[in-house]
Amino acid sequence: MKSAFEAVPAGWRVTRVDRVASVHARIGWKALTAAEYQEDGYAFLATPNIKSPEIDFKNVNYISEFRYEESPELKLAEGDVLLAKDGSTLGIANVVRSVPRPATINGSIAILRPRGIEPRFLRYVLASSIIQGLINSVKDGMGVPHLFQWDIKRLPVPLPPPTEQRRIANFLDAESAHIDHLVGLQNSVRQKLDERDRASRDTLAERLASRVGELPFRRFVTRIEQGASPQCEAVPRQGINEWGVLKLSAVKGGYFDSAENKRLPDEVEPVKAYEVRAGDLLVTRANTPNLVGDVAVATGDVSRLLLPDLIYRVRLAAGIRADYIVQIALSSRVRIQIESAARGTSQSMVKLRGEDIKEWPIPRATLTEQDNFVREVARGAEATGRLRAVIDRQLGLLSERRQALITAAVTGQIDVSTASGRGIEG
Template identity: 45%
Template sequence: MTSPEQRLKYFYRVIDQRAGEDQPPLLAVSIHHGVVPRSTLTDDLPRAEDLSNYKLCEQGDIVLNRMRAFQGAIGVSSTRGLVSPDYLVLRPGPSTEARYLHHLFRSKWFIGEMSSRLRGIGGTENGAVRTPRINPEDLGDIRVALPSLEEQRRIADFLDAEISRIDRLSSRQQQVMRLLDERESAQLDLAIDNLAGRHGTVPLRRFLWGVDQGSSPQCEAVPAGDGEWGVLKVSCLRPGFFLPHENKRLPNGADPDRTSEVRDGDLLITRANTPQLVGSTAVVRKVRSKLLLSDKIFRVRLSHEISPEFVATVARGSRIRALCAASSNGASQSMANIRFEEVKAWPLPAVGPDLQRDLVERISRSRAQLDALRPKVNRQLDLLAERRQALITAAVTGQFDVSTASGRNVTDGVSA
């Protein structure tokens, strides 16, 4: 039996108990994993050294990240702990099953209700852009009709089991993707090592004619449109890939440094990025005009003895990637820097143009074969995510009776 429609705030209490001297484990809310110990997601220290203002949550409380709740950053805590003071901690009432409420919050219908109530879009506070978030008053004002406690538990049990099955299938597809990445890396390393073993190595400095960098003027936080000047961000480079859309628009009236405009055939290397991506190298191909280097990207000029594609291919190998990560330095693990002196020392197989071209072509063919499989795996992951969402929404909105759904493959029977 379903109760009359009521405001959501009548089914829980908002808990605002601060830690003070109490210091249980620090928790975080993950979109994919719910409420988990923060240490399982990151090694970074919390932003605040003093955690006394953090909120306490107890086992069974629902924790909601107000900025990312509409993306699924909600979960039921399985332990007592501390959460960010900006999170919402909700304690379900005696007639409400926490797991059911958690599933309801993640349903497509409820996400739409939350999204329509987000506050802070486009506004500023103390000169900074406010991040959209759900306010507790607006959340509590959403009207819902909950079934009986017994039915809530039956629905929660059903969804826990079915979602666990879907998540296992997703995990297998993600493992396939990891294996594809590992195979590509292994093939590349084997090809580079074979050349280096037969012909030896030489440092990149042997082929250098010069290097330059751009500048990083104050830009707008949107990409430049066609015909507009833009400054490339470090995210425009991934190992072996150049992504020209990753740029920021130069404001009207600002004078572009035309000597920093990138051109077809340029070899670019990031000098600043995360430790995993610093030193990312790629060759610019088919680039539009009016894109500028930033001061965080090297443009390297080479002698005719070596091709930029060969350098970019070898730079994707694990040896140079490890050198970049090991030699990088910075104030935090979120941004690391390398010096060009370290780039000059990159070891390259000492081979001529024919073997350089052969390596690039073989690796390109191998990469294309693996790249053809990746969209298929991603499509399977997308379908599983759609089924997961459709199943949750159908169950909590009463589109089917879970007591008759058990024992059949409901993930195939629910429309996404």
Template identity: 45%
Template sequence: MILDLAPWLENSRWQTVPISFLARQGTGHTPSRQHPEYWENCTIPWITLADVWQLRDGTRHTVTETKEKISLLGLAHSAAVVHPKGTVILSRTASVGFSGIMGADMATSQDFATWTCGPKLLPRFLLHALRAMAPDLKRLAAGSTHKTIYMPDIERLRIPVPALEEQRRIADFLDAETAHIDRLSALRSKQVELVGERASSLIAGRVEELASVNGWIRLKRGLRSIEQGWSPQCHDIEAGVDECAVLKTSAVSSGVFRGEQHKLLPPELEPDLRYLVRDGDLLMTRGSGSPRLVGVAAVADTKGRKLLLSDLLYRLRLHPGWSSTFVASVLASSPVRSRMRLLMRGQSGQTIKLRAEDIREISIPRLAVDDQSGWAKEVDRVRAEANALMRSLERSIELLEERRRAVVTAAVTGELDVTTAGRGSFV
């Protein structure tokens, strides 16, 4: 039942009906790649999952540009169709639940459901209703590899149906109200960025001061060994508390360890415990398409999870007395990162790597072993204060998003009377 999917629809002042009663439902297709002639003289805008980025944050309503186009010949030899401007789209595969409106006549891949609205349904009202339903749609998605909302479930989707003029008032109100909330959210995001930049600047100053007094030293002086991880075939889903998982590269990001960034090791595959990550291990990213994501280090805190080192990460074992937190802190600083980039191999857009022998040549500020932990604690204090403020700002962004969804659901169901509601009064 659709009310099981979106129980808030029960509160609608208006009757709910299947979208297909008010709009022509469709989808798309991909012309065969085995026929190069289908991909010549491509002129028809073709929406694919590569275009979903435009819709992810919900601030853009209309898709006017597509990464790819298809040809008239490809169209004629596939199940793809050209939908008219104003058609509403919903991503239903992999990136599930993102919606928008076609800004021109366009085709789509099979990863989208489409609705071309009839005279009793306003595309902008349908768009807001679908966006209110986005969290519910993600729960509906099924599949172990790529999450998908199957077409029979798409056909069951219902929306409230006020009179057309009421739909227009609701859409106008929500366009203005959500834009106001989005502006506030963007300001909060900018504050998060500025707090992070200030903390990085303070830490960079401490590193430069330390190096100016004590000079630089090669990291190999403190390194005992460098170990590369494992590369088993894993499921891209989160592991349970007692299940074994392999860390992703994103587990080491911006000098912070994120143990939740992992892939589930299949239960039939015996874990290689040589690669078991332990609390206090110093981990470093090995390669990426972006230099800023290469050579990033963090100290592991597994929180009791069974996590394995992947082949995309290194484990750096230090000599006794050397502080992993000190090394991770200085490796994250801009003065050390600028020196590190000179050692990276590869070009942007391709895989950029740091080899084990390159890591040994990284220069870090010299500091007596006995002083490393104290220095790292002071830097951690600066970073912790910044992180606490950033978390507070990020929570305010989450609350704004919750308010945004609440306003949209209340408006499309008629719980909120938009004719009397004041603009900007819901944040």
């Protein structure tokens, strides 16, 4: 790759990743499958575990000692820099500041083991706009986003003297912590808005149920079916002329996102009986305990999108609206029942049976009462929606500020001994 760091301060030089760090990654899975995951054992990190400011060693899968020992070069050590090299999270980087338990990485992460460079400085170089731009240029040229070790090794690295590397890393640590604090405050406000929406929905649902009474959901259901999950490509379908299989993330928080799908290979014949139709009521069959049983109505142009085996399609009898069921299913009275009924062998994934769904308590409202209920819920969410838009803008500005500070610091555009990036609170 041509160096993107055209000008650096006097005393700095530009080198490459492979000259300041060794690069290690899992070559295939050595026949390792998810069926081998254990309740406890050796932490097996995936890209979600490195997305937060601190690496998450708790919400992980676990593998056996044998699997851990068979790849000694992938045993995590303090000072390792982790880089996501596959999928939509391609380019995310983090540094191992401590190893609270023996851990290794899955095939979507590369380990950069620094030699002669401050690990935190290398992590910030990888997070700079310049390196992220280079990574995106590689990603954009591929069907399945992936960084090969050859690409990683050739990434350019500006290299100031060691004392300056530490000074820059300390500066960015402090500024990032400050931005993280502001992000936390914004997310706290968002959480309160979510709680307000839930409380409003719960109040409306309780009032309706006490007035009209309840029936088990089975009285309103004609059929519950699930699809299939053939081997798909790790990219969404391109245009409505291609077939795609919905991902679990297509159903989230009462909303449907048709873009959350995986492309069905041309050689795989689609099972058209599983094609999603606009207006279908969708319920997630398997997920984490707080997300299993999530609901949404399929909307928009959903032609050539297929139902996976982890999402149910619930057929409704006449006289019941799908969007009404969505709002009732999101209420606490149903969510509590879902979480108590969900079954699984671990806390990371539980499943819901069709029989569990049929037991949901549903107020026996008329169509007019259903319409009024949905309208009232929407009216209550309208004001909080405007506030969420403001929060999203603030979070976007904070993200841009972080990126600008990182890029300016690792390229020597600012003197970190005197600079401060904190003129952002307003």
